[in-house]
Amino acid sequence: MYALLWYGLFSLVMAFQHQAEWVIFFRFMVGIGLGVELVTIDTYLTEWVPAHLRTRAFAFAFFIQFLSVPAVALMSWWLVPQMWFGLSGWRFVVIAGALASIIIWLVRKGLPESPRWLLQQKRFHEVENRHAGDGEALRQRRTGGFPSPRRAAQRTGFTQGQV
Structure with missing residues (x-):
């Protein structure tokens, strides 16, 4: 549960960095949160989904994960060339991911423990x-x-x- 919050908070911090070294550092921290989150999703599905439905649940989870790649690519294609409020468009791509992860974290707080x-x-x-x-x-x-x-x-x- 905290991996998603970790991902969101470090993404948000990364979006406002102005030096490449700090962007790289915070991107690394974001990657740690993402890696832990992927394992957490699999564990949660394994513990909650009945065995006869587990294959479908994993297929759906991976479908959503793989769908995010072209979705973010399209969003980046549109946002990266933009400039709003004096901020480069890539920052809005990162902010969108951070805000989405924090929203998902709030929703997931209501899920029961296994x-x-x-x-x-x-x-x-x-x-x-x-x-x-x-x-x-x-x-x-x-x-x-x-x-x-x-x-x-x-x-x-x-x-x-x-x-």
């Missing part, structure tokens, strides 16, 4: 309160944890030598 993460943090009461209808999370608490990888592999039909 039951698995809550259990790992020993926040059992939140699992019971928030996910009362989620029998899997409660079963994991009562049985003492998640199945071993070997047991999970046998249950799903994937065993050693079947790769």
Whole structure:
């Protein structure tokens, strides 16, 4: 969650830099936030989306990610040659990304934590309160944890030598 805020804030700071060294430094910091965010999205989808829908969810997430490249290219094609309020157009491209990420961060604040993460943090009461209808999370608490990888592999039909 904080990776997106990191990305947005460092992008906003980068947009107002006037020396190349600082633009490069803050772009590097933006890249760290982006890298963490990509992993976070995959983790969140893995923990929340049911296994039979996971492929579609990942396909949609990657579709949105890949769609952003031509969308930003078109926006840059239009904005970069412009000059508003004494600021170069490239700055508005960066500001647009920063503002969008902060808006998405505010929306995502309302998403619940995964039951698995809550259990790992020993926040059992939140699992019971928030996910009362989620029998899997409660079963994991009562049985003492998640199945071993070997047991999970046998249950799903994937065993050693079947790769």
